[in-house]
Structures are given as C-alpha cells and as structure tokens.
Amino acid sequence: MIRQGTKRVGLIDYQAGNLQSIGNAFEHLGAEVVAVREAGDAANCTHLVLPGVGAFGFCADRLSSSGLTPLVERWALEAGRPLLGICVGMQLLADRSEESPAAEGLGWVGGSVRRIPGGHPEVRVPHVGWNTVTFAESCGSFAVGDEADFYFDHSYAYSDPTEGSTVASCRHGVTFSAAVRRGSVLAVQFHPEKSQEVGLRFLRGFLST
Amino acid sequence: MTRTRLKKRLVPKLLIKHRLMGAEVLPVLVTTRKYGAARDVGNPVSQAKIYEAQLADELLVLNIDGTPIRGDAVMLGLIERLASETFMPLAVGGGVRSVDDFALLLAHGADKVSINGAALDGPELITAAAERFGRQCVVVSIDFRMEDVGPVVYRDRAAERTRWSVTEWAAEVTRRGAGELLLTDAGRDGTGTGLNCEVGRSVADLVDVPVILSGGCGLADHFVDGFVRGGAEAVAAGTFFCFRDQNPMQTRAHIRNASIPIRMET
Numbered sequence: 386m387i388r389q390g391t392k393r394v395g396l397i398d399y400q401a402g403n404l405q406s407i408g409n410a411f412e413h414l415g416a417e418v419v420a421v422r423e424a425g426d427a428a429n430c431t432h433l434v435l436p437g438v439g440a441f442g443f444c445a446d447r448l449s450s451s452g453l454t455p456l457v458e459r460w461a462l463e464a465g466r467p468l469l470g471i472c473v474g475m476q477l478l479a480d481r482s483e484e485s486p487a488a489e490g491l492g493w494v495g496g497s498v499r500r501i502p503g504g505h506p507e508v509r510v511p512h513v514g515w516n517t518v519t520f521a522e523s524c525g526s527f528a529v530g531d532e533a534d535f536y537f538d539h540s541y542a543y544s545d546p547t548e549g550s551t552v553a554s555c556r557h558g559v560t561f562s563a564a565v566r567r568g569s570v571l572a573v574q575f576h577p578e579k580s581q582e583v584g585l586r587f588l589r590g591f592l593s594t
Numbered sequence: 595m596t597r598t599r600l601k602k603r604l605v606p607k608l609l610i611k612h613r614l615m616g617a618e619v620l621p622v623l624v625t626t627r628k629y630g631a632a633r634d635v636g637n638p639v640s641q642a643k644i645y646e647a648q649l650a651d652e653l654l655v656l657n658i659d660g661t662p663i664r665g666d667a668v669m670l671g672l673i674e675r676l677a678s679e680t681f682m683p684l685a686v687g688g689g690v691r692s693v694d695d696f697a698l699l700l701a702h703g704a705d706k707v708s709i710n711g712a713a714l715d716g717p718e719l720i721t722a723a724a725e726r727f728g729r730q731c732v733v734v735s736i737d738f739r740m741e742d743v744g745p746v747v748y749r750d751r752a753a754e755r756t757r758w759s760v761t762e763w764a765a766e767v768t769r770r771g772a773g774e775l776l777l778t779d780a781g782r783d784g785t786g787t788g789l790n791c792e793v794g795r796s797v798a799d800l801v802d803v804p805v806i807l808s809g810g811c812g813l814a815d816h817f818v819d820g821f822v823r824g825g826a827e828a829v830a831a832g833t834f835f836c837f838r839d840q841n842p843m844q845t846r847a848h849i850r851n852a853s854i855p856i857r858m859e860t
Binding site (some may be wrong): 390403405408409410435438439440465473503504505506507508509510511512513514515516517518534536537539540555556557558578579580581584585 | 596597598599601602603646647651652663674677678681682683694700701702703705706725726727728729730731773779798799802803804825828850853
C-alpha cells in the first residue's frame, strides 16, 4: 500500500548509470526509490529517471538491449508522465552523437550531440566542475532562480536541439543546452544529484511536477 | 561574451588508511608529510560532511594503503556512505587495477576514478576505461619529485622512481584518454610551503584537459598561485583543510578577491 502523496521514483536500470547517487538524492527528499529493470517495475511509480554514464554508443546499446525503450516511450510520450534525463540520459534524446556516429539516439528532441571544441586555456575539455546555468522563464517552476551553478562532467554537449526545446543554457567556449524539455520530459546535462543544495532544490522541483 | 563561467575548484583530499579498532577494521582519515608516515586525523565521513557544509567543490578520496579495491569492503563501504550522506562529486583512487574496478567504484557511488600505478603498468587501461565510461571519468594521478634533471614521475606513494619525466608522462596519458591530471609534488606534500606552480604550468600549457594541482598548500595565497601561475583548474589539499583553524569561507573570499572565479554560495 502506498501512502497518498508519496512520490515513487523509478530509476531506469539499464546498466549504464550511477543509480546509487541519484537514488540517494531522491531518498533524501523523502521519495521512495525503485530500480526499473523491466516494465512491471514502473507500475507504481510517479516519476521516472533516465540516468547515463559512459560513451553515447555504449548507453544507446544498453538501453536498446534492455528492452525498456517501449516503456519509457509509453510513459513519457503517450501518457505524458514526468521523466527526467540526466547527463548521457539527456544526450540520448538527440538523434545522434559525434561520440558514437553509428549509434542511434531516441530522437525525441532531435538534433545532435557534439564534442565541446575547447582549444583555449580557459576552455578545457572535459568540461568538469561548477558552471552557471541560465534558466528560461519557462523553467521557472524549478525554484532555483534565473541562474545557478551546477556540477558538470562531460566532453560532449547538446548543441542544436529542436528550436524551443532548450529551457536552460550554459557556456563553455560554446553555448550549449543545459536542459531541454518536451512535454513531460525534462533532461539536463548537469548532475543535480551532485550539486549540493541547489541540486536538491532542482530535484524537489521535478518531484512536484 | 565571456568564454566560460566555469568556476575554479577547491578540492579537499581525504587520504584513507585501514586501521584495526578493537575487532573492526575502519577507514581512518590521515595526513602525511612528504609522503612519509601517516598521522591520524579522524572519521572521514564526518569530515566530508564538514567539507560539504563549507562548500567544497568536489572530494578526492585516496586509499594510500596500496591494497586492491576489489574485495576491500572497508573502502567500498566508505564510498557508499560518502555517496549517500553527501551530495557532491566524488573522485576515488587507490588500488584500482582494471576496467571492472572502475565499474565497481562507480556502482558504489564514485563519479570519477583516479589511477596511478596501474596506468604506469599498463597505460592501455586509460584508453579502455575512457572508451567504456567516457574520459571525464578517468583521472590520472601523477606523483613527482624534483631532481637535477627536472620533475621525475614516482610511483607507489613516491617510493619508486620511474623513467618518465612529468611532461612526457602527462602528454602520454592525455593522448591515451585521461580526462584530468592530478599532479602532486611529493616533496611539498604536507609542508605548507606552496604548490609547485612551475610544473603545474608546464603541464597545463601542454595538455588541453583540466589539471588538478596538489601538494604544499599552507595559505589561501597558495591556492591563488596554483590557479594563476600554475594554470590549474582545481587545487586539491589534505593537510590545509584538515588543520586550518581559519574560516574556509574567508579562504574562499580571499581567492575571489584575487579575481578568481569560484563558488561563494549555493
């Protein structure tokens, strides 16, 4: 029996993500956390999270062979229920990535993921550390203000998602999408689960959707 | 428009040793001086929480006992607790020998993995780990000592000399896929006499990945030097953060007053 109002977060477990840290953050916020390894595991969930650590091609292959793609598509695109993509879990919403040209993304938001050019002593790649994220007004419900510093750790970034889908941006040599939204799907390049107080506030905002 | 608003990082370094306490083996936070005998400081988890409250940008956790991480329930348990009780990035090293060891640490909550001796034994591990987890996950730790010929890479807690110069090895590991380099001057470790900014700069000018400079921080000015003269993206310090009685926020304010972009609040 699930208590009224309890949030139950399903972490898509396709053997390509840091479930531990994300789960810890949601539990800290009072949510129940379950690993979703097959469609049935998501039955009582209120929110889903698509994590992702590793090369784009590796993550795309794992997601595809996990058999969970139809679940997340039904969940997010047909039923319009909340789903949060994190890091490579965001990049997978693109059509493709320069990192693994042969691999196919989910293509929900379109566009492609490219290597951050670097090439300047101030713009080293990987892009590691705390950088300022500027939120569009349409992302206001996440209660972190217009700008906040979040933790990033990546070499590739979402450069050209479908126009209008970017709800937050960040600059490191080039300006890239720090967050995209399509309907009930929100996806971020940064790691809210590693971004201390501001990250927890952001995740609380996601839980309230 | 500014090129980037990425902040420079202040990284507390937690050196860990296994200690028998009664019937139990526990992870204990220690400091060292010039990579010599370890001095016990206390409980790494409570110290990490203090660092988090003081706005540490990341934690670096290194097992300095030289024991393999595989099967080390003490270290793995520590990483799991740090990941569940703090919400900041964790880089973990010590006793990592294989891609499976990377996976093991990531599964316990590490975000990045640092390798040192394993990279010297078989640098193909760098490439294999970068291909599997992305290069942002692979930190190569380089310990060195200053000699007449220049900075020379040492291994096994700087006890054993290698044939590599720091710049040659830094270029080699970066070519193979290292995502960050952690440079530590063993001769300055724990002395508080300042970072080796010359070696930091020579590496930062050579590679395009971020350099973390370590060994010798005793004053807030030493961090400023590491960022400005040493070209570091991050400065890691153990002893400085363990024993300083000055307010860490004052250290941060001092660094910001030198026009260095760092986080001041969340």
